[in-house]
Amino acid sequence: MVQPVEPEFEQALNELTSTLQPFLKANPEYQRALEVVQLPERVIQFRVIWEDDQGKLRVNRGYRVQYNSALGPYKGGLRLHPTVNLSILKFLGFEQTFKNALTGLSMGGGKGGSDFDPKGKSDAEIRRFCQAFMQELFRHIGKDTDVPAGDIGVGGREIGYLFGAYRKLRNEWTGVLTGKGNDWGGSPIRPExxxxxxxxxxxxxxxxxxxxxxxxxxxxxxxxxxxxxxxxxxxxxxxxxxxxxxxxxxxxxxxxxxxxxxxxxxxxxxxxxxxxxxxxxxxxxxxxxxxxxxxxxxxxxxxxxxxxxxxxxxxxxxxxxxxxxxxxxxxxxxxxxxxxxxxxxxxxxxxxxxxxxxxxxxxxxxxxxxxxxxxxxNCGGVAVSGLEMAQNSQRMTWTSEEVDSKLNKIMTDCYNTCYAVGEKWSADTPAAKNVLPSLVTGANIAGFIKVADAMRVQESRVA
Structure with missing residues (x-):
């Protein structure tokens, strides 16, 4: 048996393609979009050289997978964990593309990070790593291009170090990262x-x-x-x-x-x-x-x-x-x-x-x-990240109650979409049976249709 080269990504791809089959059979014109959407638009890989507290130079692998921008700027977190590799980041960026589509907000999909392990590192070491990481990443991101956020190993402290480095490198204050502190551009209830x-x-x-x-x-x-x-x-x-x-x-x-x-x-x-x-x-x-x-x-x-x-x-x-x-x-x-x-x-x-x-x-x-x-x-996190982007664009901050209300509505709309599309396309839930529709089928098909429709309008080769 041939082992998968990128097991996490191939698992995510197989899950999507298997649930899309009833839709693709009825709508074969979307097959080309499936072939295109499974490939990232851009994969950026770089080395990160930083200095530990003993003055010794360390090196880690850095990545940013810019998966799909048909619906908006690339949007997705940065993960710092020793298990980070290209397969995991491709799977996360692929999933993020359809997750972001389900929020109803104008966001594409992306993911990034490094095999750097923040556990056991001092604050100074984490700061030096984040600054070194941003020295390469800043070339590829921007508020209308790619807006990273936090993920495993990247919380408020790391976002602060990354944002500070970006601001100095570009000499500008812009909402290029989400998950910021409430006093400097963050959104209420983003951690929650x-x-x-x-x-x-x-x-x-x-x-x-x-x-x-x-x-x-x-x-x-x-x-x-x-x-x-x-x-x-x-x-x-x-x-x-x-x-x-x-x-x-x-x-x-x-x-x-x-x-x-x-x-x-x-x-x-x-x-x-x-x-x-x-x-x-x-x-x-x-x-x-x-x-x-x-x-x-x-x-x-x-x-x-x-x-x-x-x-x-x-x-x-x-x-x-x-x-x-x-x-x-x-x-x-x-x-x-x-x-x-x-x-x-x-x-x-x-x-x-x-x-x-x-x-x-x-x-x-x-x-x-x-x-x-x-x-x-779990799309609520990126949904509020999208709301943080909107607040940054307006140079204002909404109240916790306003953000929570918008979050609740986004999750309600997402559920209703998944239910309705799942009810239509779940091959195993005929109307005569008292069986709930497949939400995984609903989520995959609804997210795919939204991304594919945007791609087909923007690129005639996908149609």
Missing amino acids: ATGYGLVYYVNHMIEKSCSQYAFSNPSTLVAISGSGNVAQYAALKIITLGGTVLSLSDSHGSIIAPKGLTCEDVKQIMALKLRGGTLAELSQSTGKNKNCKPGPSWTYHAGKRPWTLLERVHVVLPCATQNEVSGEEAEFLVKSGARIVAEGSNMGCTQAAIDVFEASRVKGGSNAVWYAPGKAS
Whole structure:
């Protein structure tokens, strides 16, 4: 068997093309657009040379994949993580293209980053790396060309260093990066946006399929993976609404709270993560961990993801990284009573897991699982990034309430689009059957049509 050269990208491409088949069969004129859209418009790769605190020169690989600009400037985050490679960034930029289309805002798709690992680095080292990274990247970005944002390993601190370097290199203040601080061009609720948007999207799924598991019900059991920005704010939102959050995790292990985490627990974890700590520290009580205060109602499970640690769960939100739910774990979640699975991470489920969830949906009945792909359910983050771009263009800042209202509407419109298109093109959901439409089919076809239509109008060769 031939191994894929770019496994993450090929997985994303195969998922899209497989769900497009009913649409392409009825509309063969779109086939050329599919052939074109799967190739990035431009791939930029460069070296990043920076100096550590000992004065030693270090070198890392830097990338920017400018995937598609048919709908607007390239838009997508920068990821700093040792696993970053071209396959991962191509998959992320490809997904971002259709995700951005689903927001209804004028944004193309892109992604970038470096295999630099910020963990264990001093503030000065991270600043020097960001400045060196921007010395090359600044040539290729601009407010009307390419507007990067944060991603894994890139938070407010890194955006500040990158923006400061860009401003000095270009001698201009412009909204070239999103995720900025509120006092210098950022948007209210940008840190919360992906997590909040995920909850807003899932709210509609619950109302349609299993209203007894509303987030306002304390008996609604929610499993969340990850403990970064998306997981934190999704957890806080659900706890505030009244639901019970059973888990959080990181790359080292998981916290399981049978009676539910509290807002105080989540805020403690936020503080821990801000200083680069791990969840393992919460289970320790000596040395540097003496300030951690473990709750009496949760346990830490080293080296394990949450999915097989829960006997009962209703809503599942993968919010860590790609391919974090396997086919075997998906089968366990179905048996555990999961009714909703919605990705807060990008491509959080393997294809095997998606197949399990989709088979459950088609089978129907009281145990059916309804799955939402990340390009739809987690588009709230980039949506508010788009709103930040709009605020920068107007040199003004909207209130938190205004931004939150716009975010809620964007997620509602996205859900309605995915539902309607899924209902039309899901080959396995004829009207005679009482089966929910495929949201992954709806999201893929709706996003593809919007991008393809723009390409076909702008480039006659695509038509």
